[in-house]
Amino acid sequence: MFFNSVAFSLFLPIVFFLYWFVFNKNKSTQNGLLIIASYYFYSCWDWRFLFLLVFSTFLDYFTGIQIEKSKSNNRRKFWFWLSVSVNLGFLGVFKYYDFFATSFAEMLGYFGFKVSPILLNVILPVGISFYTFHGLSYVIDIYLKRIKAEYNFVDYSLFVSYFPLLVAGPIERATHLLPQVKIKREFNLEKAKEGFLQIIWGLFKKVVIADNCAVYANNIFDHYTSMDSFSLVMGSVYFAFQIYGDFSGYSDIALGVSKLFGIDLLKNFNYPYFSRDIAEFWRRWHISLSSWFRDYVYIPLGGSKGSKIMQIRNVFIIFLLSGFWHGANWTYIIWGAINAFYFLPLLLRKTNRNNIEQKSIAFNFSSLKMICSILFTFGLTCIAWIFFRSESINMAIEYIKRITLFTFSLDSLKEQLSYIIIIILPYFILLEWNNRRKECPLFDRYSGIKAIITLIFILLFGQFDIQSKFIYFQF
Numbered sequence: 001m002f003f004n005s006v007a008f009s010l011f012l013p014i015v016f017f018l019y020w021f022v023f024n025k026n027k028s029t030q031n032g033l034l035i036i037a038s039y040y041f042y043s044c045w046d047w048r049f050l051f052l053l054v055f056s057t058f059l060d061y062f063t064g065i066q067i068e069k070s071k072s073n074n075r076r077k078f079w080f081w082l083s084v085s086v087n088l089g090f091l092g093v094f095k096y097y098d099f100f101a102t103s104f105a106e107m108l109g110y111f112g113f114k115v116s117p118i119l120l121n122v123i124l125p126v127g128i129s130f131y132t133f134h135g136l137s138y139v140i141d142i143y144l145k146r147i148k149a150e151y152n153f154v155d156y157s158l159f160v161s162y163f164p165l166l167v168a169g170p171i172e173r174a175t176h177l178l179p180q181v182k183i184k185r186e187f188n189l190e191k192a193k194e195g196f197l198q199i200i201w202g203l204f205k206k207v208v209i210a211d212n213c214a215v216y217a218n219n220i221f222d223h224y225t226s227m228d229s230f231s232l233v234m235g236s237v238y239f240a241f242q243i244y245g246d247f248s249g250y251s252d253i254a255l256g257v258s259k260l261f262g263i264d265l266l267k268n269f270n271y272p273y274f275s276r277d278i279a280e281f282w283r284r285w286h287i288s289l290s291s292w293f294r295d296y297v298y299i300p301l302g303g304s305k306g307s308k309i310m311q312i313r314n315v316f317i318i319f320l321l322s323g324f325w326h327g328a329n330w331t332y333i334i335w336g337a338i339n340a341f342y343f344l345p346l347l348l349r350k351t352n353r354n355n356i357e358q359k360s361i362a363f364n365f366s367s368l369k370m371i372c373s374i375l376f377t378f379g380l381t382c383i384a385w386i387f388f389r390s391e392s393i394n395m396a397i398e399y400i401k402r403i404t405l406f407t408f409s410l411d412s413l414k415e416q417l418s419y420i421i422i423i424i425l426p427y428f429i430l431l432e433w434n435n436r437r438k439e440c441p442l443f444d445r446y447s448g449i450k451a452i453i454t455l456i457f458i459l460l461f462g463q464f465d466i467q468s469k470f471i472y473f474q475f
Contacts, residue, residue, distance in 0.1 A: 001044035002469065003253045004206055011041070016260055020187050027184040031158045034261065038163035042127070045167070049125040052090060057160045059086055060135035061153055064142045068149040080143045084136065091132050095124055099328030127167035129325060133292055134160050138174040140296055147174055155181050162263075164254040168247070168470055170268040170288035177265070185262030195259030197442040197451055202252030203462075204454045206470070209428055210245030211463035212420055213238040220416075221389055224399050228407035232399060234416040236382040239389045241425065244273065246471045247286070252440065271436045273381070276373040278342040279352035281381060289325070293318045304347065315347060316340045326388075331396060335387040342380055358437055420461055427457065 063083035101117035220235030251268035272284035323336020390396035435441035
């Protein structure tokens with residue numbers, strides 16, 4: 001069941017009505033309903049993998065309690081590593097086994113050994129990367145004595161399986177979500193209005209921005225060998241807007257839906273394409289994943305402390321892990337490595353924390369410099385996205401080579417700049433730029449007018465003729 005589907009448009013009002021008007025007596029009945037709704041939501045994709053979600057929930061719930069109860073360090077370590085190894089084991093088997101088996105066979109082939117690897121060829125369970133990281137953060141925090149174990153199984157189950165974030169995040173923390181789960185929620189009209197507006201904006205990002213840009217991006221990447229340089233550049237730009245509109249659109253819908261139930265989720269995107277350097281970009285892009293790797297990998301490894309060699313090592317570890325987290329393909333790993341190389345000069349010059357605060361535009365040299373920095377950072381990001389989008393490293397390299405030929409034709413200009421793109425992208429960019437200090441561009445005194453205009457754009461330009469999946473469902 002997708003957020004942009006007819007099924008979800010029927011599912012959400014039913015759950016909303018039951019939640020506030022039937023199961024509203026206490027938090028236990030509210031949580032019980034949300035768990036049932038979440039399991040149904042997940043089973044609509046493939047009920048056979050529901051057992052993985054349930055098993056992961058039982059595992060981390062039980063091991064969390066055992067870690068807290070254990071009186072010796074050895075027993076605490078046993079239960080901790082049991083949870084970590086089983087969670088990562090499931091993730092490894094379903095998501096990475098075929099990749100490692102194929103890569104190993106190819107490596108042996110270079111030395112003259114022919115090997116036919118045994119492949120599982122199983123469907124990747126949707127959301128496994130997200131709910132695995134939910135559980136891991138919970139167990140790690142208990143092990144490090146940052147939080148207490150949760151003894152109420154219903155509350156913990158909802159933390160793991162809460163349907164707005166179940167299949168594509170944001171990756172929640174127990175410190176943030178569990179306290180909200182453990183109390184009865186009262187209906188708040190203002191929060192519900194905010195949720196509705198954020199759903200509209202997320203839907204606009206998905207069906208108007210992402211899905212329209214996808215038509216052009218897919219055509220260019222699928223036929224890149226016959227495209228001129230201008231078209232290839234536009235292909236990388238279209239994909240940049242496609243993946244941003246698609247993923248941040250999902251996050252906006254998730255946050256909006258959750259607000260309808262009186263629960264706040266972590267903000268996952270903060271207008272990343274207005275970043276002035278790569279460090280700022282990664283503070284604004286997929287925030288829940290970036291902060292997860294920062295808190296549970298980067299800082300424990302020493303972070304930006306220690307020798308320069310250690311700092312460089314730590315940067316490459318987290319960026320390569322981030323790339324590998326996205327999928328079992330060398331293109332994702334190279335994408336992570338490219339971003340690590342982008343980040344290194346900032347780290348070595350100690351300027352990676354320079355662009356923390358937002359600045360306003362004025363007619364002066366400083367603003368011109370800032371705009372150039374934003375455009376330069378966006379350009380670097382688009383180059384990296386080529387590897388993320390390509391089916392192989394060779395395809396990405398060939399794609400970039402063809403860009404450097406600097407070919408151009410008026411026909412390609414007409415093909416790649418349709419009236420739809422010329423209308424929707426400026427509206428999208430302008431609205432986000434003017435409201436970049438807000439959680440959602442529709443949150444202000446003109447929200448009604450903006451919402452109406454945005455809905456008109458959705459009706460006029462939304463891609464409803466096909467069931468378009470969200471990109472991050474595959475991760």
